[in-house]
Amino acid sequence: MSEQRHEYDDYFHRLKPALMSKAEEFALLGYEDISINDIWRYLTEKRWKKPTEGIRVHELVSDVLALKAGDFMNFVTVEAYRSQEDPFEGIGNDDLQQLLKTDDD
Template sequence: MEEKQQFEVWKEDVQPALTSKVEEFHMLGYDRATEEELWECVIAKLRREKKLVQIHYLVSSILTLKATDYMTWLTVGAYKAPNWFSSDEELVFGGN
């Protein structure tokens, strides 16, 4: 029987690593990076793992996350988001 990952249980335990990584990204100029987004990015990557992930591997994944990997994850997420311009409705800007 396949075991399911329970990352949410560890979220509070790895909070210092998330905070550190967000501060690093802010120093690199990625001011809009948040702990929640970094958490979702790392978890999305780890969910593809075939084996059971242990907490030390989770912390390592957070601390070794590269800004380029984070930005790629954001870009892919933006492409997967619903298309605002797909409807036939006319967009109205300002007070027209």
């Protein structure tokens, strides 16, 4: 996560009720571990990557409430893959061959 300040960071506390509502919705869908900070990170790094000048609070609230669990999970999955140096590091060639082996072999 970048430590750089986002243009919308000043809105975080004003959007907190909407963020909490979205986190509670995700929890009802089985995603109990998603925090309001996780949602905020998605919004600032993905949805609001290019901030709009003169944005209004109601537009930001709408973005929060419109967030779908699938979009969030896709973002988290891609970020997890990006953060891995080499997913096969430490796995020997024989182990890789075993993993790639099909039932037809």
